Amino acid sequence: KPFRIRSCIQDVLERLESMISSQEATIKVEMPDEELSLNGDRFYWTQVLFNLVENALKQNPRKGLKVTIGCTRNDGGTTLWVSDDGIGIPSNDLPHIFRRFYRVEKHHSQEEIKGTGLGLSIVKRAIEAHGGSIRVTSIPGEDTRFTIEIPKDAEKLIGLETSPENHEQASA
Numbered sequence: 001k002p003f004r005i006r007s008c009i010q011d012v013l014e015r016l017e018s019m020i021s022s023q024e025a026t027i028k029v030e031m032p033d034e035e036l037s038l039n040g041d042r043f044y045w046t047q048v049l050f051n052l053v054e055n056a057l058k059q060n061p062r063k064g065l066k067v068t069i070g071c072t073r074n075d076g077g078t079t080l081w082v083s084d085d086g087i088g089i090p091s092n093d094l095p096h097i098f099r100r101f102y103r104v105e106k107h108h109s110q111e112e113i114k115g116t117g118l119g120l121s122i123v124k125r126a127i128e129a130h131g132g133s134i135r136v137t138s139i140p141g142e143d144t145r146f147t148i149e150i151p152k153d154a155e156k157l158i159g160l161e162t163s164p165e166n167h168e169q170a171s172a
């Protein structure tokens with residue numbers, strides 16, 4: 001069933017509150033329409049956004065990171081993005097970043113950052129399983145951006161995914 005994307009983002013920010021405040025990060029939410037909603041499993045989308053925002057903060061432990069979470073809707077569907085102005089992802093690594101266990105080799109001279117390298121692979125598989133797509137671009141220090149596209153048709157699919165009775169309808 002439909003849920004407000006805004007409330008989903010709010011949950012993510014609450015869960016990351018201590019990281020955000022200790023890093024003095026600035027979070028900007030760009031949403032033309034506060035009512036903007038998605039069809040489907042709210043928990044699932046919260047996890048997806050959590051992973052992306054957590055990555056941005058975790059990879060950039062310095063103070064004053066800027067993170068933008070955005071969302072727009074047009075006739076084709078919904079676009080969500082998470083971007084940051086941190087160290088970014090070297091272009092050599094970009095094609096592999098969604099692979100399981102893949103992590104960028106010791107980001108510059110920073111101390112080791114913890115993680116399994118699974119977050120993005122799970123995010124990608126989940127989005128694709130629901131008919132959506134995710135891509136990444138990176139201009140280090142300026143804009144590292146994960147963009148999710150959810151076509152209109154896929155939204156219906158996601159909606160169907162959530163309840164067993166709808167599964168029956170889907171296979172009928």
Ligand code: ATP
Nearest residue numbers: 055056059088102103104115116117118119120121
């Ligand atoms: P996990 O998510 O399982 O805790 P992880 O964060 O290391 O571990 P992924 O979320 O899959 O794994 O990310 C893979 C790698 O991509 C990260 O280790 C990091 O090197 C790089 N990365 C992801 N997001 C960013 C970002 N916003 N800025 C810079 N590097 C990033």
Ligand code: MG
Nearest residue numbers: 055115119120
């Ligand atoms: Mg991660």
